[in-house]
Amino acid sequence: MKKQTTLGDQLRQRGISRRTFLKLCAITTSAMALPPTMIPRVARALEKAPRPSVIYLSFQECTGCLESLTRSHAPTLENLIFNSISLDYQDTLQAASGTAAEAARETAMKQFYGKYLLIVDGSIPTKDNGVYSTSAGRTNVDTLKEVAAGAAAVVAVGTCASFGGIPYANPNPTGAVPVSDLIKDKPIINVSGCPPIPVVITGVLAHYLTFGEIPALDRLGRPAAFYGESIHDRCYRRPFYDQGKFAKSFDDDGARNGWCLFELGCKGPTTHNACATTKWNGGVSFPIESGHPCLGCSEPNFWDGGGFYRALSQTTAPVGMWAGAAAVAGAAGGAAMGAAGRRKRAAAKREHHVVTAEELKKKGKEGQS
Amino acid sequence: MSSLDDISVTTVDPDDDASVLRENVRAILHEIEGMLDTLLVTGETGAIDIRSLPMLPGDYDALELALGNGEVSAEFDGGNGPSVVSETAVPGVWWVTHYNDDDEIAAEFIEVTRIPELLLSQDEDMRDGLDVLRTRLRNALRH
Ligand code: SF4
Ligand code: SF4
Numbered sequence: 001m002k003k004q005t006t007l008g009d010q011l012r013q014r015g016i017s018r019r020t021f022l023k024l025c026a027i028t029t030s031a032m033a034l035p036p037t038m039i040p041r042v043a044r045a046l047e048k049a050p051r052p053s054v055i056y057l058s059f060q061e062c063t064g065c066l067e068s069l070t071r072s073h074a075p076t077l078e079n080l081i082f083n084s085i086s087l088d089y090q091d092t093l094q095a096a097s098g099t100a101a102e103a104a105r106e107t108a109m110k111q112f113y114g115k116y117l118l119i120v121d122g123s124i125p126t127k128d129n130g131v132y133s134t135s136a137g138r139t140n141v142d143t144l145k146e147v148a149a150g151a152a153a154v155v156a157v158g159t160c161a162s163f164g165g166i167p168y169a170n171p172n173p174t175g176a177v178p179v180s181d182l183i184k185d186k187p188i189i190n191v192s193g194c195p196p197i198p199v200v201i202t203g204v205l206a207h208y209l210t211f212g213e214i215p216a217l218d219r220l221g222r223p224a225a226f227y228g229e230s231i232h233d234r235c236y237r238r239p240f241y242d243q244g245k246f247a248k249s250f251d252d253d254g255a256r257n258g259w260c261l262f263e264l265g266c267k268g269p270t271t272h273n274a275c276a277t278t279k280w281n282g283g284v285s286f287p288i289e290s291g292h293p294c295l296g297c298s299e300p301n302f303w304d305g306g307g308f309y310r311a312l313s314q315t316t317a318p319v320g321m322w323a324g325a326a327a328v329a330g331a332a333g334g335a336a337m338g339a340a341g342r343r344k345r346a347a348a349k350r351e352h353h354v355v356t357a358e359e360l361k362k363k364g365k366e367g368q369s
Numbered sequence: 370m371s372s373l374d375d376i377s378v379t380t381v382d383p384d385d386d387a388s389v390l391r392e393n394v395r396a397i398l399h400e401i402e403g404m405l406d407t408l409l410v411t412g413e414t415g416a417i418d419i420r421s422l423p424m425l426p427g428d429y430d431a432l433e434l435a436l437g438n439g440e441v442s443a444e445f446d447g448g449n450g451p452s453v454v455s456e457t458a459v460p461g462v463w464w465v466t467h468y469n470d471d472d473e474i475a476a477e478f479i480e481v482t483r484i485p486e487l488l489l490s491q492d493e494d495m496r497d498g499l500d501v502l503r504t505r506l507r508n509a510l511r512h
């Protein structure tokens with residue numbers, strides 16, 4: 001077996017100065033959403049970190065997650081992570097294809113059995129014996145089970161792998177399920193988002209690389225450091241929300257003045273993600289900053305939530321609440337009251353945490369005092 | 370046809386009264402005050418990750434303005450994009466910006482310390498430097 005090279009050795013071999021290493025550690029610590037007091041610990045750990053083997057499997061997905069990851073706007077961090085992990089299998093990025101590619105995966109699995117990290121993006125179709133997505137002649141279900149068996153941990157990248165995502169949306173023709181429905185005996189880290197923020201993906205890998213263990217998770221299996229707070233908690237439009245200043249349409253004065261997008265359907269209050277502080281495109285902005293409400297892309301069932309442009313207070317409100325919700329959020333236009341409509345709402349209600357503007361205002365006030 | 374330029378975009382502050390220090394900025398300044406006091410009393414350093422804070426448009430500039438420019442500013446470039454380290458007008462409070470090689474900010478901190486570690490020469494680098502110097506001297510002797 002090859003001698004395990006540590007990250008410290010590797011960087012010095014590449015002529016990287018200690019100062020540059022310290023800078024990388026500072027960036028990595030920030031990317032892991034850890035406090036700056038942890039920088040020295042991160043430095044000590046990274047120096048000794050072995051180079052972990054990573055196998056990346058793509059299932060029923062749109063490749064948006066991988067796009068996000070490879071467009072990570074912190075090339076220094078990416079350098080650090082991706083020159084330091086050994087990406088042994090990624091069918092979109094690797095040069096090898098066909099039998100050679102599968103052989104690379106098998107070799108890595110054998111060599112690092114029990115130790116490699118498995119990254120999965122996409123959901124896994126289970127209907128009709130899984131025939132809706134196959135590669136190298138095998139169903140995704142089979143491949144996932146086989147590769148997960150030897151993994152130290154599984155990182156489910158994106159909302160599809162984490163919660164089923166778009167393939168899972170009603171009526172789910174392929175019987176798509178998230179990783180956690182099939183793998184029960186391994187730690188699973190859900191890095192949700194459609195796509196997930198690149199620095200969150202690399203931050204989680206960096207955490208594993210640095211500390212050799214998975215980060216603290218929330219109740220949906222997401223790293224608490226990134227998904228601990230709601231978009232609403234960290235939204236810069238929050239002061240407008242608290243003052244009851246809402247944009248009512250996309251081109252009214254409220255919208256032009258940057259007021260709160262709650263009534264335009266913003267799912268920020270029930271969505272946990274890091275966009276409000278980490279932002280997108282190298283920290284340039286995030287959807288709300290561009291005037292669009294949050295879609296709730298990092299939450300389970302976000303696609304079936306009852307409409308992206310319906311206020312939260314409308315989406316999931318039981319029938320009796322429509323009057324109240326309408327007073328808060330404007331007319332509840334086109335609320336079909338047929339049996340189908342009711343069923344949908346009942347389902348939406350089961351899946352969603354019901355929040356009204358009133359409740360949030362109360363919460364906001366309590367939070368302030 | 371309308372073009373993008375025809376869409377007028379203005380930003381208003383929720384708090385139009387500029388004389389009142391913005392809430393977010395005031396909170397950060399209080400934190401810095403505590404850290405600087407601790408540094409003087411116990412010697413313990415502190416740091417704040419600027420990107421972990423929710424900021425209203427304008428908060429960032431207001432914070433920069435509130436801390437001002439100090440006497441020292443240095444740039445470090447180890448080949449992965451520059452880092453700019455500057456003391457603010459409050460001695461002991463440093464503003465450290467790390468850029469990546471695309472000139473984007475990769476991380477940004479306020480450090481409360483006598484001197485940010487990034488500016489200190491590091492043992493490993495000094496050892497390497499010493500080797501280089503010794504080799505050069507040996508080679509020079511041969512000529
Ligand atoms: S409702 Fe949306 S736009 Fe309004 S403060 Fe919350 S997250 Fe921001
Ligand atoms: S603002 Fe909401 S929908 Fe948009 S990327 Fe962030 S979490 Fe997803």
